[in-house]
Amino acid sequence: MSQRLVRVRFAPSPTGPLHMGGVRTALYNYLFAKQHGGTFVLRVEDTDQTRFVKGAEEYIINALKWCGIAPDEGQGFGGDFGPYRQSERKPLYRQFADQLVESGHAYYAFDTAEDLERVRDLAKKAGTANWQYNHVTRGSMKNSLSMPKAEVDKKIANGDPYVIRIKLPRNEEVKLNDLVRGWVSVNTNNMDDKVLFKSDGMPTYHLANIVDDYHMKISHVIRGEEWLPSAPLHVLLYRYLGWEDAMPQFAHLPLLLKPDGNGKLSKRDGDRLGFPVFPLEWHNSENGEVFSGYRENGYFPEAFVNMLAFLGWNPGTEQELFALDELIEAFRLERVNKAGARYDHDKTRWFNQQYLRAKSNEDLAPLLKAAAQEEGLKADEPYCAQVAGLMKERAFFVKDMLSEGRYLFEKPKDFDEKTLRKKWNAEARGHVSNLKTIFENLDSFTASALEAAFKEYLQQQEVGFGKVGPGFRLAVTGKGMGPSMFEICALLGKEETLNRLETALAELPQ
């Protein structure tokens, strides 16, 4: 193939929020475009007016932006090939349907929805294979192939509703060379005369996507595997429209599967199994239903994108952590897997943990500060940076640092019951009391000074850390576990630490 400008498109239908499978398709399109210095286009496929969902288009755009894979061109982003909503391109399609009728590759069909339902029903009851509108059945249906021309003309002049169907040839192998699957071949005998143009004046997906891809000079169609069965139909449309030379290359991506059981990942799986399936939280304005999102659950977009990239693709090396620009560099359509990939939530959490750790305390500080503020807790950024330094090794999310280290923001409200029961006794109490006195006299309240004083005390008392540490931790933090107590006390400061020791001695059981 000659060097052709790479132009790819992501073409969702605005029938609801974009789920992670769709995001992955968009991501692969984005990566492919960027790697080739090409253009990533967003086209909205809203030819089915009955399935329009308010807010969906905006959601899709916001989701792509959050992921950092915003289109270069398309709905909401401008460009020279617009409009990018198919509903606004309506006048464009009809002529191509007509062209196909004229060239004998399509025909008018007057069968009503009820007619079709009846004949399908009949076939079903007879126990035969699914009824199809095809070369064997079209002769007995109401269409411009089975009816006299005069009658057809009359019906059209009359304004009777009709659709335009493709007329598939008999027994013809249609082949396409898929970039991820290699050669795929289907015989036209196994395909049906798909509707290209609906009675409401809109094209179906099949016609619209070919017409638009052609006019938008799309070079590669990267989409989900659910389109594979209709890809041969699309090849035929390019051929019949005379655009075969400009036909894009196809790449059909494996599906994202449910973590449990069978089938592709669906929007209900997430909240059923305890993970988001959507990048952003979605509020259904019709029924008030809410679906959780990765963003709201505290995931970093980089982690989410990294995880998605690896569901169905891998670089062939052992590197797993990839920044977006590294993905752009490494991504190869040829290395996309053929089999469906099951989503693994633990792995997603792990990715987030890796990204959390890779961030500096200073980068984490504003995020932690914001999280604290939401809980009504106050702390400045430098302080939050120190908290991050202490807590990030034991956190998956920013919010974990807050929940695990809440005592760094406010006095403990309650004390861990198990630690209280097991570690808090007269002896522990005595040690805490002694330590309070020692710490009161400390000039330098640094972690190392505290540690030195603490260890000296242990030596002098001839006791092990285990006898003193847990009670001390409980008194200061209310918890039985956590980071170094010396670091914690140093961070809290002398006044606060002593204050807490005093409170604990006064309030904890004797």
Place this chain on the structure above:
RNA sequence: GGCCCCUUCGUCUAUCGGCUAGGACGCCAGGUUUUCAUCCUGGAAAGAGGAGUUCGAUUCUCCUAGGGGCUGCCA
């Protein structure tokens, strides 16, 4: 049912005819740690089944089985 696609540890996957089948997540054990987490070390864990091609098949071909997708005037 028909058609198309797919099939390596529980999961994501590496392997492009020579394998003691590698890595990651998760899991288990040990070590480090006052504790928890981290970290380190180790472990269990896979080529759906059957034919064929070949000196040699996880790798190529076929069959079977299983899984998935499609089968709408939805995309």
